[in-house]
Amino acid sequence: MTAPRRVLIVGGVAGGMSAATRLRRLDESAEITVIERGPEVSYANCGLPYYVGGVIPERASLLLQTPDSLHRRFRLDVRVRHEASRIDTARKTVDVIDLDSGRRTVETYDALVLALGASPRRAETGSSIPVLSLRTVADADAIHSSLTRPGIPVVVIGGGYTGLEAAENLVSRGAAVTLVQRGEQLLSPLDIEMSAPILAAVRSHGVDVRLCVTITGTTDGAVALSDGTSAPAELIVDASGVTPETQLATAAGIAIGETGGIRVDASCRTSAPDVFAVGDGVEKTELVGGGTALITMAGLANRHGRMVADIIAGRAPSSRPALGTGIVSVFGSVAAKVGWSEKQLTTAGRDFYTAHVHPASHAGYFPGAETMSMKLLADPLTDRILGAQIVGREGIDKRIDVIATAMHAGLPASELSQLELAYAPQFGSAKDAVNMLGYVAENTRSGTTPTLQWHELDDALTAGAALIDVRTPAEFAAGAIPGAINVPLDELRERLDELPDGPLIVHCQVGLRGHAATRLLAQHGFAVRNLDGGYRTWHDARSARSGSRT
Template sequence: MSKIVIVGAVGGGATAAGQIRFYDPDADITIFDRDSTMSYAACGTPYAIGNIIKEPESLLMADPQQFKEKRNIDVFLKHEVLEIRREAKQLLVRNLDSGEQFVESYDTLILAPGGSAVIPEIVGLSSANVFVLRSYGDMQGIQRFIKENKPKTCVISGAGFIGLEMAENLKHLGLNVQIVHKSSQVMSILDSDISERIEAELAANNIQLHKDAVIAKAGPQKVELSDGSQLEADFIIMSVGIKPNTELAEGAGLPIGKTGGIVTNEYMQTEDPSIFALGDASENTDLITGEAKRVPLAWPAHRQAFLIAQKLSGNAIPKKGLLGTSVVKIFSLTAAMTGLNERTIRDKGLAYKTVIHQGNSNAGYYPDHAKIMLKIHYDAASRKILGAQCIGGKGVDKRIDVLVTAIYAGLTIDDLQALELSYAPPYSSPKDPINMAGYKAFGK
């Protein structure tokens, strides 16, 4: 009987355990995690804070007892793996409650340690109320602070996914919210013209944005920015980035790639074939360029869990590269992207063309319709799609998902006009925006 030990019990680790059990009913599976909760929907935490999700407990997908009863998987929470002893195939584990240390053996080890929020060194930060949002416990801490202290102002550092989602949800609670962002545009993974629409939406909802600035000093109720601005802040949300938790892998001598993630092969194995890595801390490849890529999002972690389970069950499926497909809600807007953005394409010196379509999400005469902007970059010679972005009031995710499928299938920009997409006035137009982009690019 194979003994499989997994480090990390959130999305990737818990999913890997469940997948392995599905394909191997006899495997001995054990999970260790230093947190006090497991298998929670981390992407839902901003909406629980904003009281959009009324029952935060609904984000908890499972607990150790359920995993044991339903899947015969042993889960040990508040247990930290301190060391990997590769030659002996052993782990040194510490029970965080008792302080006891013990040795656990393994035949296969799966690392799903996730990532940690980056907290910059800022003068006076220790005297301020500072929060990050990387765990269920972080969510509870923010909720508790808001309930007990009834704050009126918040400064969010960072205008990425978490920063924007938290801005909307805190505004929903009635707080005065300001965002500080070190770059000249929000959501730097997007093209600047798409980001500008997000910035306009923030302004329309009275979210003040301070670009090209960082928090230089902090205090109990105020922060000072690098541009000299003074902002009131009953508390601060830090969302400036995520650092992959690779310390355990590094201590075991496993290679770390240029993206900062644990290097993995086509089957998610590290340099040591008995050790796999997945999720936020793993380095993968870009589907379009073939270069190293790290995508700390939910979909890649779940897919990688399936690939590991297949490899261990004797049905090895090599991974494809990642596109970094993502979507975010900002008040009345939705923005989504996949593949390469324009800045990356230019940095790589690729010859490309761009087609932009601005129109309606569905029939303009139908009462419920919205404006959308669809932007697609494609190779000038092969006409293969390199990347796409879309922003608008509705139907944005649908269009990006079609383009993800087109890229994966190797379709060209010209193939888009021939796609027979579903149409009825509440959903689209006889020529969908995807079709229109293909027609506009034809012969260009």
Template sequence: MKKIVIVGAVAGGATVASQIRYYDKDAQIVIFDQDETMSYAACGMPYVIGGEITDSSSLLAATPEEFKKEKNIDVRLKHRVISINRELKVVEVLNLDTQQSFEESYDVLILSPGGTPIIPKTPGLESSNMFTLRNFNDMEKIKHYIKTEQPKSCVIVGAGFIGLEMAENLVNLGLNVSIVEKSQQVMNIMDVDSSALVEKELLAHGVKLFKGNFITKANGQHLDLDLGEKIQADFILMSVGVSPSTELAEKAQLAIGETRGIVTNEYLQTNDLSIYAIGDAAENIDFITGDAKRVPLAWPAHRQAYIVARHITGDNIPFKGLLGTSICKVFTQSVATTGLNEKTLTDRHMNFKSLTQKSNSNAGYYPDHEKIFLKIHYDAATRKVLGAQVVGGKGVDKRIDVLSTAIYAGLTMDDLQALELAYAPPYSTPKDPVNMAGYKAK
């Protein structure tokens, strides 16, 4: 009987355990996680804070008791794995309640440790009410603070996915929200023109933007910015990004890559073939270029979990790489991206062309229609689609998914013309915006 030990019990860890059990009814499976909750929907946390989701417990997909009863998987929360002995195939585990440590043996070890919020070193930051939003407990702390202290203002540091989702939800709670972003644009994974549409939406809803800026000093509610502005906020939400939690892997001398993630092969194995890595801390490759890539989002973690489970149980399905397909709601607009952006294509000296397409989401005569901005990059020689961004009021998810599928399938701009996409006035136009982009590329 194979013994499998898993570090981390959220998206990657809980999913890989369930998948392994589906294919192997006899394996002994043990999961360790240092937090108090497991298998929660982290992507829903901003909407719980904003009151859009009223029951925070609805984010909890499972409990240790349910995993034990329904799947015979042993989940031990508030247990931190502190070292790996690769030669003996044992991990050292610290029980955070008792502070007692013990050893657990394994045949296969799966690392799904996630990431740690990045908190810039800022003089005086300890004098401010500062929060991060990484786990269920963080969410509950922010909720409690807002309910009991009834703050009027917040500064969000970082204009990525979490920062923008939190901006919307805090504005909806009636707070004055400012965003401080070190780069010159919000959502800097997008091209400048796509980002400008997101910025316009934020400003239209009263969010103040301080781009190319960062906090140099904090004194309680008073914050000094690098470009000289002085702003005030009842609390700070640090949303700068996530650093992969690789300390355990580094101590065990597992290879760490250029993205600072744990290097994995096409089956998510590390340089020790009995140890796998998945989720936010795992470094994979870009689907298009083959370059090192790390995408700390839910879809990669779930896909990687499936591939690891199949590999452990005897079916070799390779992981083909990451496109980084993602979508974010920003007030009335949806913002989505897939594949390579303009900066990456330019930095790699790739021979590419770009086009933009402005369309209605569906029939203009139908009362419920919105504007869509679509941008596509494609190979100048082969005309294969390399990347896309879509911003609009509705139908954005449909278009980005079609374009992500087109990249995966190796389709060209000319193929986009020929895609037979669903049409009725409430949903699209006779020639969908994706079709129109294909015709425009001619």
């Protein structure tokens, strides 16, 4: 195969720039042209909220490459403020408008790469309160300059990754932030009990979180919400989500998938010959379900851009399905996920089992250890890992990356217990948190310790089970599940005759003593299950639920 002479890339930033620079390294002779509608061809999209908040003090740090630097190093012909207005897939041409001069040209291609991205939703309020998004440097500039005084009231729409980052950074700039979320929880990629610590952190930093509401209109200086309340606002930041940019592709007859993103095969080829597409405008094949999904992550855009360059240069594709790994830090708390949530699995009718643990981020005897909340979802038949969620303050990114690597490699959940992770007391424990999660998964799946989930507890108690809290009397006194009987683990063997005859549910603070109690009682002939994740998971779920009703 002869390498194409002329490669046209529409859209810069992650996917487009990865394709362009890799292609140049593989092919000195190709003509590579990048058409970018905006004023910047390469900027740090994920840094924008932190520029607003002043964490990134220099605007220049956001700008990674310029057309000039890209020409010098890679002989790329980068045209910013140029818009591709039409693709003719039969003649292999793209109509391009210079947005400043209005001049129109027709560019030919041997290969075309569409890195069109996604556009932010922007609430229609029909009022004079300005609505901004947080997707481009211009957006960040606009928000930055709107924060004209301390205490300015801002409504953020959306409690996802960007909404939370926006809220945090607006607070650091002194704004009075109301966060409006349509769903019953923040961070909808997580399950509700896992989102609870984030809700608590955000509220404790003064953000007025409103769940289960939408904006119905605006009055003078306030937005009206669907529950009849209102929130003061001189600025609205809409971080409620993005929609793939597909207009150009659609007009050219290029197929769009069911998710609304451009449809591509495993090589990122679209339905049109020699037209590739990558990045947030494209639907991804994902690992857990085997179907397609919109996963708008910079890592995937980069990886696919690079792969397309390889393919254009005549190399073999290296496609892997997406895991949907994500992470967000907000007010010192961190939430991360990979794969599917329990909600997704339930909706899809998938069979799964669940394990919650709350280990320390590093050895408890070394200062600074923080308790994490970890959730694993796995297939009971194959033990394949289907998803994981982790929330806490330290060591979250490490554990989600280890689990993502295990999922990528197809390791079963129980194998997490066997990983030989680096241990010194600053970094982990001799049995690392991930090992513990693997042990609990194995005990759960094998039936060594049958468990019960927090959302199954009420039904089990109604059906006549007794609930035994095996924590200490001091822990019990500080807060207990209604109806629980306190029999501390260390007294359990002596007090077996106090226990009711029927089915038992035991619980402790995080699940570990409950596991020991379950094993003990089962061997003494009791029908017993351990409340997975203990009081802490139950309490998180409860606080998230009550939080969503306020």
